[in-house]
Amino acid sequence: MIMEMTAGLQELFTWNVLIFLNIGVFLGIIIGAIPGLGVMLAIAVLLPVTFNLDAVPGIVMLLGIYCAGTYGGSISAILLNAPGTPAAAATLLDGYSLFQRGEAKKALLMSLIASVAAGVISAMILIGAAPQLAKVTMMFGAPEYFSLAVFGLSIIASVAGKDILKGLIGGCLGLLISTIGLDPATAVPRFTFDQTQLVGGIALIPALIGLFAFSEVLNKVNKSSFETTNSRSSKLRESKLSRRELKKSSKTIVKSSLIGTIIGIIPGTGGTTGAFISHNEAKRSSKNPEGYGQGEIDGVAAAEAGNNGVTGATLIPLLTLGIPGDGATAVLLGAFMMNGLTPGPALFEEEGTIIYTVMFGLLLVNLFMFLQGRLLITQFSRISQLDDSFLAPLLVLTCTAGVFAESNSIFHVNIALAFGLLAYLLIKFGFSPIPVLLGLVLGPILESNLIRAMTISEGDPTVFITRPISLFFLLFTVAAIVIVGLSNRETKGSQKG
Amino acid sequence: MVINKNIVSGVFFVMLSIGLLILLPFQIENKGTQGLSARTLPSAALGLMLVFSLLFLIKSITKNKQDTSADVELTIYWRKELKVLGLFALIGLYISSLPFIGYLPASFLMSVIVLWYLKAKNKWYYAAAIALVVVIYYVFTVLLNIQLP
Numbered sequence: 279m280i281m282e283m284t285a286g287l288q289e290l291f292t293w294n295v296l297i298f299l300n301i302g303v304f305l306g307i308i309i310g311a312i313p314g315l316g317v318m319l320a321i322a323v324l325l326p327v328t329f330n331l332d333a334v335p336g337i338v339m340l341l342g343i344y345c346a347g348t349y350g351g352s353i354s355a356i357l358l359n360a361p362g363t364p365a366a367a368a369t370l371l372d373g374y375s376l377f378q379r380g381e382a383k384k385a386l387l388m389s390l391i392a393s394v395a396a397g398v399i400s401a402m403i404l405i406g407a408a409p410q411l412a413k414v415t416m417m418f419g420a421p422e423y424f425s426l427a428v429f430g431l432s433i434i435a436s437v438a439g440k441d442i443l444k445g446l447i448g449g450c451l452g453l454l455i456s457t458i459g460l461d462p463a464t465a466v467p468r469f470t471f472d473q474t475q476l477v478g479g480i481a482l483i484p485a486l487i488g489l490f491a492f493s494e495v496l497n498k499v500n501k502s503s504f505e506t507t508n509s510r511s512s513k514l515r516e517s518k519l520s521r522r523e524l525k526k527s528s529k530t531i532v533k534s535s536l537i538g539t540i541i542g543i544i545p546g547t548g549g550t551t552g553a554f555i556s557h558n559e560a561k562r563s564s565k566n567p568e569g570y571g572q573g574e575i576d577g578v579a580a581a582e583a584g585n586n587g588v589t590g591a592t593l594i595p596l597l598t599l600g601i602p603g604d605g606a607t608a609v610l611l612g613a614f615m616m617n618g619l620t621p622g623p624a625l626f627e628e629e630g631t632i633i634y635t636v637m638f639g640l641l642l643v644n645l646f647m648f649l650q651g652r653l654l655i656t657q658f659s660r661i662s663q664l665d666d667s668f669l670a671p672l673l674v675l676t677c678t679a680g681v682f683a684e685s686n687s688i689f690h691v692n693i694a695l696a697f698g699l700l701a702y703l704l705i706k707f708g709f710s711p712i713p714v715l716l717g718l719v720l721g722p723i724l725e726s727n728l729i730r731a732m733t734i735s736e737g738d739p740t741v742f743i744t745r746p747i748s749l750f751f752l753l754f755t756v757a758a759i760v761i762v763g764l765s766n767r768e769t770k771g772s773q774k775g
Numbered sequence: 776m777v778i779n780k781n782i783v784s785g786v787f788f789v790m791l792s793i794g795l796l797i798l799l800p801f802q803i804e805n806k807g808t809q810g811l812s813a814r815t816l817p818s819a820a821l822g823l824m825l826v827f828s829l830l831f832l833i834k835s836i837t838k839n840k841q842d843t844s845a846d847v848e849l850t851i852y853w854r855k856e857l858k859v860l861g862l863f864a865l866i867g868l869y870i871s872s873l874p875f876i877g878y879l880p881a882s883f884l885m886s887v888i889v890l891w892y893l894k895a896k897n898k899w900y901y902a903a904a905i906a907l908v909v910v911i912y913y914v915f916t917v918l919l920n921i922q923l924p
Contacts, residue, residue, distance in 0.1 A: 323919050440846060443831040447788050450824035454817060461813035464806045468813060471802070495866070498893065499859045667893035668900045671886040672907060674866055679911050683921040691870045699863055707784040708846065725816045737810050
């Protein structure tokens with residue numbers, strides 16, 4: 279194994295590999311920052327570029343796009359309130375508030391540091407324990423996925439804002455919207471109102487762009503652009519991430535990276551779940567939980583470490599079992615196979631050198647992501663100095679192009695706009711759009727695994743409590759709700775007192 | 776105009792839940808196995824939404840009626856809301872026009888009109904918006920090889 283590791287490292291440190299790795303990182307950051315495009319589309323679109331390359335530079339370039347694209351999503355989340363990728367939705371909870379306070383640079387730097395740290399941690403876990411951890415993946419069946427989705431929904435309690443009931447109503451609305459289209463088991467159309475375009479359901483990307491980006495465009499009418507721009511610009515120079523803040527968040531970064539890694543090992547869960555669970559955990563364990571969602575820098579660190587921790591971990595089931603964890607890794611699987619590498623248990627024995635080159639490549643991707651990100655942050659943070667009147671058409675242009683590119687459908691762009699109006703009204707009436715998003719993301723996982731679990735158990739619902747991992751998540755859900763409920767009570771009590 | 780936003784939204788969600796629950800049997804066929812049907816999750820989501828909305832409405836009505844904080848009261852400035860509606864219509868018109876006149880001309884028009892609508896005074900913004908349209912078109916169609924309308 280040591281021999282293979284050394285040979286892998288030697289193959290990695292060649293000019294050819296380093297150049298394509300950096301091209302991948304650069305493209306990943308830029309494409310990830312464009313709302314709607316997303317990492318999967320970026321990898322799919324740039325896959326043909328790697329046809330003429332050798333296996334190692336080609337795969338490492340795609341890994342660069344994967345990791346940097348996941349990080350890039352946070353840039354637009356912080357600067358435009360429009361998450362570039364669904365995984366960055368949790369970042370805007372605190373990131374955009376920091377931008378509005380003129381602390382964009384600080385938020386961007388924390389997001390970069392947390393993303394890199396999480397990427398490095400998950401890559402090291404991948405190198406050190408991939409085959410052992412892959413066994414955990416095998417223990418996940420439909421009941422476990424269902425219970426994990428239920429646990430994910432319990433996060434609504436923490437992101438609901440001042441009124442938990444408003445969050446629960448939003449979560450139900452999201453769940454309801456997620457059921458539009460064909461039923462996963464019987465293919466019966468649901469709430470399609472005889473519209474063929476609704477048969478496929480509501481796609482996540484248009485909903486995400488609408489909930490955050492288009493609603494922000496509509497909100498810009500109500501803002502006095504002169505005042506907001508001036509207040510942001512005057513503070514931009516002062517906005518620095520202090521050592522004290524970094525030290526304070528270091529524990530959160532490590533914890534969130536590990537949460538992201540654990541979530542990432544389980545196929546089909548993804549960065550969005552990892553980011554929200556990490557943000558929720560950071561808020562729960564903080565001495566100042568009420569600051570989260572209002573521009574707490576630790577919240578940015580938690581969300582970003584949570585979603586980038588997933589990047590290395592999704593490669594664990596991919597490389598060891600040949601199971602892609604999400605859409606992006608499914609395209610990566612294609613890239614491996616195109617190069618004659620079939621991921622699975624035999625790959626480590628047959629192509630050990632290349633596998634270790636890829637694993638160490640992931641580590642290097644994160645280091646170069648830090649260097650490139652550091653250079654780009656100053657340029658990106660200048661967006662704070664632009665008037666809202668200019669940001670509005672900028673958002674409409676990029677979001678329209680992004681949503682259309684993702685689906686090749688004008689109908690999806692219209693869906694995004696409709697979600698924009700919905701979110702505008704929700705925000706106006708004091709509802710957060712985050713629970714709606716959580717319902718939308720977790721609804722399909724919840725439903726399809728409920729059906730599968732009940733079919734396997736022949737209709738016996740005790741399957742959810744007789745399997746230890748499933749029971750663990752359900753108990754964890756109850757504990758999380760009780761803790762949030764008690765802390766809300768304490769906060770209200772102290773406010774009255 | 777000042778409204779109690781919690782009562783208004785509570786009433787809206789109660790009515791929405793009831794309306795959709797009535798509509799559900801006409802929209803979803805009752806087909807399924809193992810005690811689960813195509814109606815299970817939509818019914819559960821709607822049922823829970825109705826319960827939470829009712830609880831929220833009751834809480835909002837019984838809460839201190841003298842409470843006039845921003846958490847409860849919403850002042851509606853009709854001129855501003857009409858302006859939001861106007862912007863929404865403008866974006867809707869832009870999206871609808873894309874298949875007919877194409878991304879480039881539609882985006883040029885939309886950018887200039889939205890900037891004017893939001894009273895952008897800096898003339899550079901108009902030039903920058905037009906340049907941005909060209910950049911986005913180039914990045915998508917040439918560099919990424921993704922077709923735009």
